[in-house]
Amino acid sequence: MIFISIFILFSVRILWIQYRSAFREVTVGGRTMNEMAVRQREEGIELDSGRGHFIDRNGMPLTGDVIWSPVLFPVRKLPEADELQRLAELLHTTSDQLEHKWTTLKKPYVWSELVGKEGTPIKLSQVDAEQWDKVDGFEVLPRVSRYKGAVSGSQWLGYVAQRPDVIRKVQAESKQNRSVPLTMLVGASGLERTFDNFLRGIGSTRAFYTVDGKKRPLIGIGTRVKGMDNRYYPLQVRTTVDYRIQQEIEALTEQANMEEGAIVVLDVNSGDVVSMVSRPFYNPQHIDLKGGSWSNHTVKAAVPGSIFKTVIAAAALEERLTSPSEVFHCTGHYGKYGLSCWKEGGHGDITLEEGFAKSCNIVFATLGERLKASSIAITASKLGLAQKIGWNESSFLDGEVFSQIDQEEAGIVFGKTTTADGGVRAQTALGQRDVMMSPLQAANMIVTLLHSGKVISPRLVSEVNFKDGATMVNFPVQTITSPFGQISPRTAKLLLSWMREVVTDGTGISLQGASWNLAGKSGTAEVLKDGKASNNQWFIGYGPIEEPRYAVAVLVQNRRPGSLHQAAALFRRTMNLLASQE
Template identity: 35%
Template sequence: MIRKRVQRLAVFILIGIAILIIRLVQIQLMETKSFSDRDINLIEASVAQRSQEMILDNGRGKFYDRNDKPLTYETVPSLVLFPFLKNMNWDVEQLANIIGVPTKEITAALETSKEPFVLGGKNPIQLTDEQMEAINELQIPGVFAVHKQFERKTTPAAQLIGILGENPEQLKERYPDKDIPLNTLIGITGLQKSFDEFLLQEENTKLVYHVDGKGGPLFGIDVKYVDPSNPFYPVKINTTIDMEIQNEAEKIADKHKISKGGIVLLDIETNSILALVSRPNIDEKDPYANDGAKNLMVTAQIPGSVFKTVIAAAAIDNSLNNPDRVFDCSKTIRGTEDKVYDHGPLNFTDSFAVSCNYTFGTLAQELMEKDETIIETYASKLGLMDNVGWSGDVFHFKDFHQLADEEKGQVFLTNEERSDANFVAQTGIGQYNVRITPLGAANMMATIARGGKKEMVRAVSSIEYKNGSTLYSFPQESLGGDEISPYTAMKLQQLLREVVVNENGTGRLMQNLPYDVAGKSGTAQTYQKEDMQYENKWFVGYFPFDKPKYAMAIVKLDVPSEEGSVTPIYQDMVNYLYQYDHQ
């Protein structure tokens, strides 16, 4: 009886030992990098238990402006201190003398520290080259002068660049065949999202110091500076943004209190984005609150009279722009007396200058009698219907889009709308279901300024390897599809200039700017709340008129009708760009 009990006990012990061995094999050999359903990397965890580290660079690719200035971070010569210093006798006074900081400030920071930290935190003490050299010559364990990368407090063109986040489900969906830690940052919006696979982080650049069980330094083991050995990654994304212009555009937008809307500025020669401001700002605590993470410059909006440019192009090509023809601009679009704008009889050119709704509602109806698709055809010729951001095949990426969040434009939603005369008239003045993006509007102006040549808009010029060689260059590309003729473009140029030089033109307040401007205003009704009408207020155009260099769209969205136009914002931008070009 006793013998059987001993045998059973021995069996249970053997089974227990076998289970422990299997478990140890699982932990030590089989699942070292992905243990349990939380995918814990046991090797990294064990190293973390016996080391302290300071991340200097997270290893993800970075964005730069056209002058090679970093957009998303800044490198600061900083002092890094390890927490075990508070339990050591070391010459804190000598360090304090080098950096010019009171001793008690250094010791106080150490007392509250549990991990390696930069003295000064988010506002680090910036060291000189001489100070860095003197600090490192002290050779004090746990005291290091290094160049550390900090995220900018405010990212220029934040919505264009986009936001990052941890999303394990999205990570697995995007990269099912890659062995990537689940806490890897990925692009959620903007260029961070479009270029995510190029930007995926490699190994961190960091300082690593081995410590004993109490957190003290293991003397005899030097600090390790861990820098990825891969000469190609992380990559640089060279954007077309000019940070100096971008920063000024942000200041001007905030000066004029754009709460919803923004500014987009294009370089006409290269058809590239020089500056893009979208408001509201991104809220760091809740990026998706109040459309803060949304790039409203690539989001389709109601354009109002900006869309009359499309009707004008179609009218020119269909000989409806007879200078002797007169329209009764004392009437509303429905043919009733206009109690707000009584412009009297005007020809085609003057109608465009003062933005007469009756004229362009009438022309839209006449055009649709000729061809029920004509308005959409001309909107497409001017680049307003499809995405205008750069797209094409890049290596194994088929139909790669730089601006992944960009929306398309629209004119009519149903065939029934095309047969409704009132609906057609409203469409002719950019109301009802007409939608275009501010980027598309700016690109339309660039197209007209170039004589009708339609091109894709670039936000990124190239991707560069870590060693400085080029991974890929994004060439200037035609937008494709039909274009307006050079003659039509010339006529539109004259109309757009008339908006400014005509004594009654909607852009007449820009007559005395240092650059001659050509453009079109727009006011679109969006919704009514109680007794208040809300509107989108636009001005889009290009300058200088004789030698076009810039195309720009500025818009305030959903503002009370009594709020002023965006003309003062446009004036400030034109004045600044003139100074920028002549500095």
Template identity: 35%
Template sequence: MISRKRFIIVGTFFLMALFFILYRLADIQLIHTESFSKKGVNLVQESVNQRTQEVVIDDGRGRFVDKNGESLRNKVEPSLVLFPFLKDITWPVEELSDLVNVSSYELKSRLQDSTEPLVLSSKDNVNLSNIDLEKINKLEIPGVFGIYRQSPIEETIGEHIIGITGENAEVLRTKYPDREDLSYKTQIGLTGLEKAFDEFLLPDEETKLLYHVDGDGNPLFGVNVKYIADSNPFYPVTVKTTIDKDIQGIAEEVLEKQKVDNGGLVLLDVETNEILAMVSKPELDRSAGVTLTNHMVQPLFPGSIFKTVILAGAIEYGLDDATREFNCNLNLYGESDGGQDDGMLTLARSFAKSCNYTFTTLAEELIEKDNNVIENTAEKLGLLGPVGWSGKVFHYQNFKQLPDERSGKIWGDEKDKKVQRAIDQTAIGQKDVKVTPLGVANMMATIARGGHKEQIKIVENILYKNGTNMFSFTSNLLEEEKISPLTASKLQKQLRLVVTDPEGTGRRFQTSPYEVSGKSGTAQTGKKNEQGQTLYNKWFAGYFPSSNPKYALVVVEMDTTSAEAGTNASFYDIVADLSKLNKQ
């Protein structure tokens, strides 16, 4: 009786196991053949792929160009394709050798070691012209093709702007549940513009050369190679950015030369409020997650840059008496600690020399008049953000061109508005004050335009494959209150005095080829280096030419000692290089 019971249990177990195996086989071969597992793997296609060798000419993903139509990531390059079955057949290698200026011995040698299609281009010292490609294809040699192939630009620029892509099947299926045509290997945008415009950039179909092989890699259906191309006249799209490739290159070279390894810059066109260049350091490295962050859209301690806000508030509230003097021998708390010796200064010279006591005094007086005056003034200047372009784009009600941008903040606790020392520290851009370099650039552009506030654009258009317009990004106003034209005019004079005053913190720029207006900033970060030295964020922000503003520029170096900062030198070099560029 017991043995019969055991037999039934064991038999039931084996039947259940057999049933599971049969179900699994049916699931693989009959039920979910085109969408297997959470990744949505197309098993039919994968089985074909195992017997296929291919050369991808274009992955079908949309691309990015600068404002002049220059590619920012990929280039189309004439290339020679040789399929590996050539080493097993007789073919006119000498004729090809004469055309491509590569010895027949070298061509055969490279083929002998290849198990996959061989693609040769300029990096392999195979330099081909349009005419060469035509001649190669007229030879009609099976397995030999002259093609234009999309390939990455060797010296990439604007990496934090464009961002990166990667494979993530689960995110792909969650984000695009209706796109069953997408392979689980489809690249999706992870950062930057690749992330923001991902849905527009998704590929329709790859353009490729392919042929089928048996288990040993030999041609399965002869030596016929198929050309598969995307016939859609509208996709892939092109995202036309506002970036100027030449200026972006200059910006990256300058920061490299001045050894700004941690920080970056933002350069705006004052008239259009478009980003011409943006650089974030450290350089993007996929293997180091921390480098994926674009620091130009992340809040940082601004230091004395923030005194611009206090000055604007003082002007708006009538506290800018030109004859009033402040005792700049006192520290920010109004104490005499021997650290300051600037004597009695007017408001104008206090701003030029960045006297802390003047602006802590004004901040206290402003708070007495209006508890929210500091944050309201920062909003009027377009500082706090988010300031990147946002609006309705097709079914997106709040599409953001810079989705990683974070808002700045001023107060960590509302109770601090009643604490004198907290007000004083806030007035000079410390305590809990953090703003983005993008926001600071926008503030300077707003002042340069006389108080007119707009969202910042980094993309102008999305274009269809045939060049027609899919969507244009209009200039959007920032709807909050703004400073008066009179306030803007007074701020312009004060920012210019920072440079023209013999003791101004921006006096270095007196010799710039363009007249510069701006403000410096030094903010303690609360960190120390290995030698125990205090680390700072060092800033210079402004616009130029002063009399007819064209550019607004912010340069910041993070976590640096004051003596080592390359901020001012970088700003100076950018101004000089733009002057040279505009004279060409």
């Protein structure tokens, strides 16, 4: 009797649930049983992750390329032979290959050029998509691809990847007990990583193809699109980069067959990054962690060579240990420490001003020995070296240091274990020994001189906006104050005038006749690459000299000793390109 009573109660409960469901009453999780049953037979594919996007300074999208892609859904019955052949031609394959792939599907599949491998999805236009007749299990859908092209030199943008460790932390810290799938893509490097907290969306947009339990399409339902409709999200991050200039400088490095190095362009008025190109290029959609192409050379420290003579000249002038007219004698050999001048036979009698323009090693080795190590280090600090300079704020996010620029290295002047004797200081004065600086620091040093010694912190992002265009947060122009103060405006002005002489009478004479009148400083550093002697070639400077607009640093790494100075040639071509944009 007890068993019969329980059975009757259970049967009545089932009948009641079915009755309520038939009249679309809410039963489970806000959905009817009929809706739940249908959902179990929906085959879904993500069209848009809901992640926020980046735009350039002019509003041009840097991420979020809409691609109309062919999608196959698992269905029981495939189209007739003639229809299958027509689809195979669209998908650049054969009927047999298409049939084999389709019949073995367990989940929706975006058709790629390389079937069964991680290939590139076939791209169709919206017009192409609308021309196709309805075919069960086949749809051409608008999917949001995160990145526009294949390879680029925009490592500052970074890439996204699956990082379960980050997702678990997000889940643990979520105040809304938000369920975040472990497979969700998050920022792994570049701005994708530093702005990841802003970019995570509130839900994806998915397309569902509804079938019954035997994978037969349900008549009258077809494909349904579901997503979050929110006024404020996803957010939009406005960068300071000019995408058109970025692309054109990337093309310059391709034409020059530049293998390794970087080009940085800064706006001299704001200190903002206009372009940062890193070689070799990377593919944000297919990251080779071992190959290292994702590493951003624009913010990695490298041996600077003679561009560091700018720091030595500033230190000696600030300490009043020399004057522009002091005369040095260069025979081509320093006489100790194994140092010599790059010019065979030497420069003869040469003033400090001339020594800077002609990059005389003897002049600067002498100044290096004359200076204290502390004076060199302090002047480097005043010019924004041996420290990270990218925009950051220690109180921006719950007291944590928020840095816009990922992978940035601080560089160094003297090694911690190095005794800075005369030989070390002489080598340091030539930008060798332990000295390291990044192309971003080198370009920013020019900006510092143009601002009479005030160091500006380069920005990559100016603001973050809500979906409706309203501003969520601004990142104001920021300055960096060294604990030692700044160099004098007089010294800054003098160094800038000497940089002009580098072009008119010195090592940068090849820049004469460029679209703008230019100024700068060349450098060649001796390094070892795989145990073999190699050179880092540099050129840093600004233009036009009458009304400076841009500061540029070019680094070409691991060049064969004695080869053409590719950095100076690329500096000229970059400045000509910038002049053509006016």
